Amino acid sequence: MRSIQMVDLIAQYEHIQSQIDQAVLNVVRSSQYINGPEVKAFRQELETYLGVKHVIPCANGTDALQIAMMGLGLKPGDEVITATFTFVATAEVIALLRLKPVLVDVDPHTFNIDPDAVRKAITPKTKAIVPVHLFGQAADMEAIMEIARTHQLHVIEDNAQALGANYTFKDGSEKKTGTIGTIGTTSFFPSKNLGCYGDGGAIFTNDDALADEMRMVVNHGMKKRYYHDRIGVNSRLDSIQAAILRCKLPYLDQYAAARNAAAAFYDAAFADIPQLTTPARSSSSTHVFHQYTLKTKGIDRSALQAFLTKKGIPSMVYYPVALHMQLAYKDSRYPEGNFAITEELCESVLSLPMHTELKEEQLSLITESVITFIEQNI
Numbered sequence: 001m002r003s004i005q006m007v008d009l010i011a012q013y014e015h016i017q018s019q020i021d022q023a024v025l026n027v028v029r030s031s032q033y034i035n036g037p038e039v040k041a042f043r044q045e046l047e048t049y050l051g052v053k054h055v056i057p058c059a060n061g062t063d064a065l066q067i068a069m070m071g072l073g074l075k076p077g078d079e080v081i082t083a084t085f086t087f088v089a090t091a092e093v094i095a096l097l098r099l100k101p102v103l104v105d106v107d108p109h110t111f112n113i114d115p116d117a118v119r120k121a122i123t124p125k126t127k128a129i130v131p132v133h134l135f136g137q138a139a140d141m142e143a144i145m146e147i148a149r150t151h152q153l154h155v156i157e158d159n160a161q162a163l164g165a166n167y168t169f170k171d172g173s174e175k176k177t178g179t180i181g182t183i184g185t186t187s188f189f190p191s192k193n194l195g196c197y198g199d200g201g202a203i204f205t206n207d208d209a210l211a212d213e214m215r216m217v218v219n220h221g222m223k224k225r226y227y228h229d230r231i232g233v234n235s236r237l238d239s240i241q242a243a244i245l246r247c248k249l250p251y252l253d254q255y256a257a258a259r260n261a262a263a264a265f266y267d268a269a270f271a272d273i274p275q276l277t278t279p280a281r282s283s284s285s286t287h288v289f290h291q292y293t294l295k296t297k298g299i300d301r302s303a304l305q306a307f308l309t310k311k312g313i314p315s316m317v318y319y320p321v322a323l324h325m326q327l328a329y330k331d332s333r334y335p336e337g338n339f340a341i342t343e344e345l346c347e348s349v350l351s352l353p354m355h356t357e358l359k360e361e362q363l364s365l366i367t368e369s370v371i372t373f374i375e376q377n378i
């Protein structure tokens with residue numbers, strides 16, 4: 001059996017090796033390494049895939065969030081509401097721009113930002129909400145967009161983990177995640193659902209003026225060469241990465257289907273194990289399973305991880321420490337115990353290997369090992 005990885009990028013590459021090798025070689029031989037035709041073509045192909053007017057490629061998913069907030073013209077002291085149960089990038093850029101991160105708790109089933117908690121956190125200084133579509137499933141965008149309309153707030157969807165997911169509104173209309181709010185952002189970090197072979201990111205919007213502004217921001221605040229109308233950053237997607245992403249984008253839906261098949265295998269195997277809660281499915285969003293994350297109850301999670309490691313099975317805790325408990329983001333507004341659901345999730349969640357190349361024999365070994373541990377330890 002092939003060794004089990006959390007994400008098996010080599011196995012995925014082997015299926016498309018000739019395409020990727022040729023694409024990389026073409027860029028190397030073209031000498032158009034920055035903002036070349038590959039970047040433009042990828043931008044257009046992603047716009048078509050998402051059904052969004054503007055895709056602005058940039059250097060990574062963290063930059064994408066920062067550029068979104070700069071593009072919106074948020075000012076120091078403006079409050080931005082986001083979930084405390086997420087990857088740090090979301091809060092990091094808020095703090096970096098001297099905006100005020102306002103953290104809120106999540107839904108215990110979907111792990112996504114709790115709209116009621118968002119409502120309660122709104123003050124006259126609130127300017128934006130940043131829902132994170134955690135682990136591959138959309139937050140409750142119907143409720144969040146309604147709150148945003150009522151209070152005239154911007155919505156920046158952190159779509160780094162859910163590219164390709166579909167959201168269905170109550171009226172039956174459908175949108176890709178990342179194209180619902182004012183702005184959507186994503187990351188092409190290698191382990192993301194659409195990953196390149198280095199760093200990459202992108203910003204999405206349907207707002208023409210905002211797109212113009214963010215195109216200036218990514219390019220040193222410049223519209224006309226060497227005329228800098230505003231303060232910007234330098235954030236670009238390399239041509240080689242764009243060429244790799246062009247090879248992979250046509251497979252993105254197939255990749256999501258492979259992840260869903262692995263998730264279905266896990267779900268079935270764990271359905272009758274009372275110590276495990278399998279991932280909840282939102283009724284309005286498809287799931288692209290960036291992670292397959294269990295909730296454990298009444299078992300020693302680190303002993304389970306050690307047991308799995310001995311059998312050659314990796315597992316991870318996303319995330320062991322919530323943002324409000326991190327040294328850099330601790331704040332007297334959020335004492336320990338403030339976000340009960342998130343704090344319990346940090347103690348109980350466990351993510352199992354999840355990628356596009358998981359084989360049945362691997363999945364069987366993983367599920368049998370988890371169940372053996374539980375049977376031996378209850």
Ligand SMILES: *Cc1c(COP(=O)(O)O)cnc(C)c1O
Binds near residue numbers: 090
């Ligand atoms: C990965 C990730 C990011 C950051 O992306 P980078 O490309 O690594 O900067 C931001 N938000 C979330 C939720 C992520 O998972």
